[in-house]
Amino acid sequence: MTDATQPILNFYLPYHLDGIADLPRSIEEYWDWVCKNSSNGEGKYSWTLQTYLYLKESGVPCRIATQLPGTGIVISHRDFLPSTLIPNPNLFLVCIKPDRKPHTWANYYILQSSYDPITRKLRNNQYQVTPSWPQPSLKPRTVSESRVKHIAFFGRTNNLATELNTDEWVSKLKKLGFNWMVIPMTEWDDYSDIDVTVSIRGWNEILHSNARDTVFDWNVKPPAKLTNSWLAKVPAIVGDEKVFLDTGEEGQDFLVARDSEDLIKKLLTLRSDPGLYNRLQVNGLAKAYNYSPEKLIDDWRTLFEKTLLPEYRSWMERPYITRSMVNWWKCLSFFIKPKNILDPIKGLLRG
Missing domain, CATH: 3.40.50.2000 (Glycogen Phosphorylase B;)
Structure with a gap:
């Protein structure tokens, strides 16, 4: 599907910060793992770890990164991305943003609803609305009659x-x-x-x-x-x-x-x-x-091949100084709003 010169797809999951020792090795193990680690928040792992497991098993070249890599495409949930994250011009950051605030310098967004207010501020090539994965290990109804009890x-x-x-x-x-x-x-x-x-x-x-x-x-x-x-x-x-x-x-x-x-x-x-x-x-x-998982796997593969790879290459073709200025301008635009300053301050106080 891709050659060796293409950037690998990185899923940024700093799971060690949640005190988690290991991750499931297959999608079949995922739901039991989530239930055992539910105190750490199910949503952020369902969007990232689950996506990684499905794509890896379908042959998409991807990996988990516990630290932000130096270059390439990075996909992560908004809850894993602090607002104070230092912009790296060599990264193309894909922020999975469900019902959360935008990130300071995301290059691209995965949204769960076309009604998300951020769609009014972004161009079409800056986001995609993607259904969430269905319930893992789902056991369908086995009752044959139309009982309503x-x-x-x-x-x-x-x-x-x-x-x-x-x-x-x-x-x-x-x-x-x-x-x-x-x-x-x-x-x-x-x-x-x-x-x-x-x-x-x-x-x-x-x-x-x-x-x-x-x-x-x-x-x-x-x-x-x-x-x-x-x-x-x-x-x-x-x-x-x-x-x-x-x-x-x-x-x-x-x-x-x-x-x-x-x-x-x-x-x-x-x-x-x-x-x-x-x-x-x-x-x-x-x-x-x-x-279904089958359809969503195809959707994610298409997103990677037809959108994220071309957008990443287009981003990297810009001069380094231009990429840096774009990122810092996004940060400034974010923090110039008083309501966006409160979250990092609260985070520092908690730390």
Whole structure:
């Protein structure tokens, strides 16, 4: 695919700073490893380490770097990249930026949503929106009938509507014949006995339509909970969020609940209408390939070959002094904003 003169793809993972001794050697080992090291943050490793494992096993020349190399293409998650990182003009830095702030001198961004505000400031050749990897080691539903009993939320409870995380809600569903479950992280891979997934952060538009920080902006979140349900062959009921509505077709491959009573109505409808249940399964599975490991591996290979390599070469063709000035100008533009100075100061105080 590439010759020896081409720069190797570096995944910058300073995992030793998290007190981690070793990494998984294959994608099959990844989920068990993540669960054992979950206190260090799952997201940053899922975007970097998981990508590295998939690409390496598919034949893409890449390696893990625990220290920033002197030259080449470097891909890393924003959480691994301190804002005070000293710009290196010989590096082409690809920042994986989910719901985070931009980096001071990134050359290119991997984003998880087209609604990320940074897209309004970047040219098309400076970013790509890429789906997150599906749930590792996923076990699809094995129940053959269109049963609607076990209703589950997969994820952290801070991403679940408060109303759905109470004993009252559990009791209400139980009286209707439903078993409500909030799945712990160690079981996020197991959909084998789940009948319906529910992914609703809340119903108050004010909470997410004008969020100042992308960490709290629902529109910047990926549709992973929906696409994981498709891959697992489980019908999904989601919140009224742009990312879900853009990814699928309401009523055909997922349902939307606009308040808690509407959610109960949708569950009752699914239970009484096996045809609707089966349609959601079939249509969701038809779209699932676009979010499968096979498809995303191809997408990442294409990104490397068709975009990152040409952009890196174009960057390196510029005079060294020009590259230095570009990086330092980006840094100055970042730190001239008072709100961006606070994070490095907090980091220094913690250190």
